[in-house]
Amino acid sequence: MGDGEVSRRIVRTVLVRLGTSLLVLWGAVTAAFVALHLTPGSVVDALIGSNTVTPQVRAQIIADYGLDRPLWRQYLAYLGRILHGDLGRSYQLHESVASALGSQLAPSLQLTLVSIGLALIVSTPLALFTARRRRWIRALSSGIELVGVSIPTFWAAILLLTVFSFRLGWFPAAGATGFGGLVLPAVAVAIPVTALLTQVTREGLERVLEEPFVLTARARGMSDAGVRTRHALRHAALPAVTFAGWLFGLMLGALVPVEQIFSRPGLGQLLLTAVGGKDLPIVMGVVLFTALVYVVVSSTLDVLYLVIDPRLRGAAR
Amino acid sequence: MLRARRPAGPALAAAAVLAAALALAGCGGTDAAGGTGSGTPVRGGTLVYAVNTEPVNLDPHASPQDVTGLFTRPALDSLVALDAKGGVHPWLATAWKISADQKSYTFTLRTGVKFSDGTPFDAAAVKTNLDHIVDPRTKSQLAAGFITPYTGTTVLDDHTVRVDFSRPHSPFLAALATAYFGIESPASLKKGPDYLARHVVGTGPFVIDAFTPHQGITYHRNPDYNWGPEGAAHTGPAYLDKLQIKTLTEDSVRLGALTSGQVDGIASVPPANVRQVKANPRLTILSREAPGGNYNYYPNTASGVFADLRVRQAFRAGIDFRTIVRKLYFGTFSPASSPIAPNTVGYDPATGNLGAYDPAQAARLLDEAGWTGRDAQGYRTKDGRRLVVRWSFAKAFAREQRDVLAVQVQAEAKKLGIDVRFEDGTFTELIARQVRGDYDLADFSWQRADGDALRNLFASASISTPRSFGQNSARYKDPQVDGWLNAALATTDLAQRSALYAKVQQKVLADGAVFPVYVFDYLLGANKRAHGIAWEPQAYPTFYDAWVTGK
Numbered sequence: 001m002g003d004g005e006v007s008r009r010i011v012r013t014v015l016v017r018l019g020t021s022l023l024v025l026w027g028a029v030t031a032a033f034v035a036l037h038l039t040p041g042s043v044v045d046a047l048i049g050s051n052t053v054t055p056q057v058r059a060q061i062i063a064d065y066g067l068d069r070p071l072w073r074q075y076l077a078y079l080g081r082i083l084h085g086d087l088g089r090s091y092q093l094h095e096s097v098a099s100a101l102g103s104q105l106a107p108s109l110q111l112t113l114v115s116i117g118l119a120l121i122v123s124t125p126l127a128l129f130t131a132r133r134r135r136w137i138r139a140l141s142s143g144i145e146l147v148g149v150s151i152p153t154f155w156a157a158i159l160l161l162t163v164f165s166f167r168l169g170w171f172p173a174a175g176a177t178g179f180g181g182l183v184l185p186a187v188a189v190a191i192p193v194t195a196l197l198t199q200v201t202r203e204g205l206e207r208v209l210e211e212p213f214v215l216t217a218r219a220r221g222m223s224d225a226g227v228r229t230r231h232a233l234r235h236a237a238l239p240a241v242t243f244a245g246w247l248f249g250l251m252l253g254a255l256v257p258v259e260q261i262f263s264r265p266g267l268g269q270l271l272l273t274a275v276g277g278k279d280l281p282i283v284m285g286v287v288l289f290t291a292l293v294y295v296v297v298s299s300t301l302d303v304l305y306l307v308i309d310p311r312l313r314g315a316a317r
Numbered sequence: 318m319l320r321a322r323r324p325a326g327p328a329l330a331a332a333a334v335l336a337a338a339l340a341l342a343g344c345g346g347t348d349a350a351g352g353t354g355s356g357t358p359v360r361g362g363t364l365v366y367a368v369n370t371e372p373v374n375l376d377p378h379a380s381p382q383d384v385t386g387l388f389t390r391p392a393l394d395s396l397v398a399l400d401a402k403g404g405v406h407p408w409l410a411t412a413w414k415i416s417a418d419q420k421s422y423t424f425t426l427r428t429g430v431k432f433s434d435g436t437p438f439d440a441a442a443v444k445t446n447l448d449h450i451v452d453p454r455t456k457s458q459l460a461a462g463f464i465t466p467y468t469g470t471t472v473l474d475d476h477t478v479r480v481d482f483s484r485p486h487s488p489f490l491a492a493l494a495t496a497y498f499g500i501e502s503p504a505s506l507k508k509g510p511d512y513l514a515r516h517v518v519g520t521g522p523f524v525i526d527a528f529t530p531h532q533g534i535t536y537h538r539n540p541d542y543n544w545g546p547e548g549a550a551h552t553g554p555a556y557l558d559k560l561q562i563k564t565l566t567e568d569s570v571r572l573g574a575l576t577s578g579q580v581d582g583i584a585s586v587p588p589a590n591v592r593q594v595k596a597n598p599r600l601t602i603l604s605r606e607a608p609g610g611n612y613n614y615y616p617n618t619a620s621g622v623f624a625d626l627r628v629r630q631a632f633r634a635g636i637d638f639r640t641i642v643r644k645l646y647f648g649t650f651s652p653a654s655s656p657i658a659p660n661t662v663g664y665d666p667a668t669g670n671l672g673a674y675d676p677a678q679a680a681r682l683l684d685e686a687g688w689t690g691r692d693a694q695g696y697r698t699k700d701g702r703r704l705v706v707r708w709s710f711a712k713a714f715a716r717e718q719r720d721v722l723a724v725q726v727q728a729e730a731k732k733l734g735i736d737v738r739f740e741d742g743t744f745t746e747l748i749a750r751q752v753r754g755d756y757d758l759a760d761f762s763w764q765r766a767d768g769d770a771l772r773n774l775f776a777s778a779s780i781s782t783p784r785s786f787g788q789n790s791a792r793y794k795d796p797q798v799d800g801w802l803n804a805a806l807a808t809t810d811l812a813q814r815s816a817l818y819a820k821v822q823q824k825v826l827a828d829g830a831v832f833p834v835y836v837f838d839y840l841l842g843a844n845k846r847a848h849g850i851a852w853e854p855q856a857y858p859t860f861y862d863a864w865v866t867g868k
Contacts, residue, residue: 040742041749045786050748050761051381051458052779052787054465060453092373094514158569166573173574174565261567265531273373278745 021295028291029082032284033075039278043067046278047091065091078284087288088281090274097285100270108266111258112251114182115189123194127201127236128228132209141198148195154257157188161261174263185262189254193247200243204236211235241304248297252290356848358551362865363559364847366858367571368584371564375528376513377497378450381459383764386496387584387857388528391536391560392433393499393519396424396443397490398546399766399854401608403662403811405490406547409438409500409520415809419485426476430544432502433524440478444470445503447480455510463492485807487814488769491662495766495855520544522555522861533563549862550849556864575600575842581865582843582850582858588649588717594842603841604649607856608661609770610763610788611653612719614726614832619780619792621757622706627686629829632706633672635679635733641725642835645718649840653833655822656774662811663768663818671826672833679733688734697734705736709756712741719760722834751790752781759790762837766854768818772802775825793830 044058044067062068066077081088087097130141164184165173171184208214209232217227255268267286274282372385377393396410410424430438447470450460466482473479482489492498502518515528522545523536542554563580565571568587574580576597586594586602594600616623616632623629639652655668683689683697683704690698697704712720727737740756750756763770773779777794779787798821805817825831839856849862 039745041745045748045752046745048458048786049381049744050751050786050788052462052773052785053456053458054451054453054461055785056453057456057458057461058785060456064456094374094511158567161570161573165579166577169577173577173579174563174570259531261570263532263564263566263570265529269531276744277373 017299021299024295025288025291026079028287029079029284030075032287033078033280036275036278036280036283037071041278043091043278043280082288087285090282091279092274092277093279093282097281100282101267101285101289104265104267104270107264108255108259108268111182111185111189111255111264111266114186115193115251116247118186118190119193119197122190123197123201124233126194126198127205128233130198131202131205131228131232141202145195145199148191149199151191152257153188153192153254154261156191157185157258157261160184160188174261181262181264185258185264188258188261189251192254193251196243196247196250197240201236201240204239205232208232208235238305241301244297244301248294356866358556358849358862358864359866360556360864361558363561364557364582364860364863364865365561365563365580366582366584366860367563367565367574367580369564369566369568369571371530371533372528374514375517376455376501376510377499377517378446378460378501379455379457379510379513383855383857386853386855388534388562389499389517389519390496390521390853390857391523391860392517392521392525393496393501394521394544394546395494395496395499396426397494398548399491399494400548401660401854403491403767405494408494408546409544413490419487419807419809420482421479422489423473423477423479426478427544428476430520431541432504432518432520433539434502434504434518436502436504438500438520439475440472442500442503443478444472445506446498446500449501449506450498460492460495460497463495463497464489487806487809488767490809491767491769496853523557523560531564533561535562536560545861550851551862555861556849557860560860560863572842575844578844580844581847582841584839584841584858585716586840586842588646588840591649591840592647599845601843601845603843603850603858604838605841605852605856606658606660607762607764607837607839608658608854609765609767610656610761610774611658611836612650612717612760612762612834613653613656614758614760614834615774615790616829616832617754617757617759617790617792618828618830619754619794622704623757623829625686626829627682628688628704631679631682631686631733632730632735633829633832634675634682635735636726636729636832637674638672638726638832638834639674641722641729645722645725646835650717650835650838653836656825656831656833657768657770657818657822658836661766661768661770663771663805663815665815665819665822667819668822668826676733683734691734694736695734696731696736703736704734705738706730706757708737708739708758708760709747709750710739710741710760711744711747712739714744717837723760748786752783752786754781754792760834761788761790763788764837764855768814769805771818771821772806775821775830776802791825791830793825793828795824795828798824 044062047061048058066074078088089096090100093100126141130137161173161184164170171180205228214227214231217231255266256272259266259268260272270282271286273279274286368384368387370384372380372382372388374380375385375388377385377389394409396408397413398406398408400406409427409430411427412425414423424443426438426440426443432438447467449455450457451464451467464486466484466486468481468483471479471481499519505513505516505518517525522539522542524539526535526537528534537559538555538557540554543552545552565574571583572586572590575583591602594602616629618624618629642650642652654672655665657664687699688697688704692698692703708723710723723739730737742750751759763773773788775789775791775793775798777789777799779789780792780794781787801817801820805814808814841850841858843850846866848864848866851859851862853859
């Protein structure tokens, strides 16, 4: 095929990708808007809560947030603002959605990255060591992984605190900044992630170790460790990377209880508070942001596949 | 109200329906020091206190949360201080006069007071504060509602102001003593709601360093402070160099932080853990009865099965609330007999003799009301319809094992042949039902250091409508009660007001408009190195007189 055709294909692929990404973002925002409005109770009642306010205050709240407009107009106005890059203002936090997201993003990002790092560092050697080993080693490892996946993050966090903070006093209980305050929350978030990653990587490894080229490598006199790390791991990484997009969602879910228990600022706390209080601009802002991250992560992964697996490079043409 | 987190309005802030968040409170000045231990106070050190919820908005003029009062009280003084008996004492105002028609209050202000930003405190500052509270742009969810007849403030000279009302409003001084009427620096009020939501500047014994949402707040001592409320244990600056309040939402985490010595005190010790804390030689429990509405159940008197007085009376008589409360809380909370707590101004001790457990009488009343049939499950029926009570309940926000309590009440009701069904929901859903009147039973507590709490609970004007929310969950409407409540507004004489409030309590109990459950105590767990923690009339701890000894 000619060069012209190739570039046209690439342009088309990028445009399709961009189009579906926009569709995903629009869908996420719309679903959040509808869901929040389907729950009973009006926004103004939720904002006022169980207080008795003067009629003037009620009127002021309605006027400030345009709550007297029909829903479809509130929806269109919101979409219009997003297109201009304006996420709106929180109903309750006395700041813009962008600044609320901005101030809570860093702590959550820090926690997420440290947890992922921790999960990779632990799960990779664990998978390498346990793949195609004696039965009892595998059974022990899967047992531990099953526990890791199954225990609620909430409970694991409390347990970690009880042992390492209240009993041993190695780490501050909660509300601490700095590295000491990051360890326990990161471990709590990393537990289920590590367990899942180990399982997926090991399964990938075991499949690869059955392949004929592994036999060839061994026949060349390559050591077992060399076969595992140089050849098999690279193949096994593909399913694990696919999994990373999904992992991101899992971690965001874990942030909610962990940030709450450890009194850490972050997106989880922001979202929890906003959903409870029908703070629509914040909820939609967080949803839009996470959808955006998801889109970026999955697009990046598609590129990564090409790097990891040369066979796909041909397929992309 | 629920002290839990309040939705959105916070949110988490936590809250609870009708309850919750709102706890209002009137906080006032300090009264006798509670606190741990004794000895000679020492200057210096830091006290760290952990609470279970945090303000969504730090400006007490706007926020309705009880925790906003707790967070800002160290930095804010009020014009007057309230003692536990309802007596009013000088603070930033040295004297006051009430006009003969009870509509005007003239205050003489203390001289030589300045805000921590250097602005002098004067008559104009008082006017700016009160006008700020009622300004619709402040969106006050609590304070403005306490002074609805407010017409304006006049500066008579630098240190004299007159506050006018369109009609007599006797709860004014008690409201003025709360942190929700704390006097903020006029210079900081000018910076608008967004600034105030994170920064509060006052004349108080402590100055706020930083309020960090989801973490807490830190303060340092105001070295110039020399204008504490009458009734405080000492004068001059606070003893502590620093004060820190941390937000630790989870009960087990807060408790663990206390037992491991990481904090000096915690709010809301779970009743189930009180004995554990008391057994620890390094720790102690300080408790303080909260005035205002007890934790009560309110039957919907306007529609449904409880519209029949006999069914309401049967529910109260046929369930042994006192025994259930005693067994569940091991004596930590006492059973209630009036809608308001014994230490509320205007409490009627005679209510203690009412509401005896009498299942035979309950059965007779239900027979009389026509619920004579029985269905296959043993529930009473009338015209083939089962006697069902729909209870609007927010399990997720239930604190102090109120959900366990509710299940025990449900089991007792079954013995009477009443089918109690929980209609669980979020805070917002419960509010929506409250507005529609779509429930048979509701439950909440409503703290406030004044008998006027009865007006919130039982005045016909406090019934929720789509246009305004009110705490009269019983949807109770009685011209006589409305008359007494209004008469109480027109007199500042405590004896007269108490007599009127006693009549209200007797009448609403006779009418079965409330099933009193338990009296809430603020349970504070403290390390014995912390001393001199005192209480506001609203039952929140204050730290002006507090001091710490070495670790």
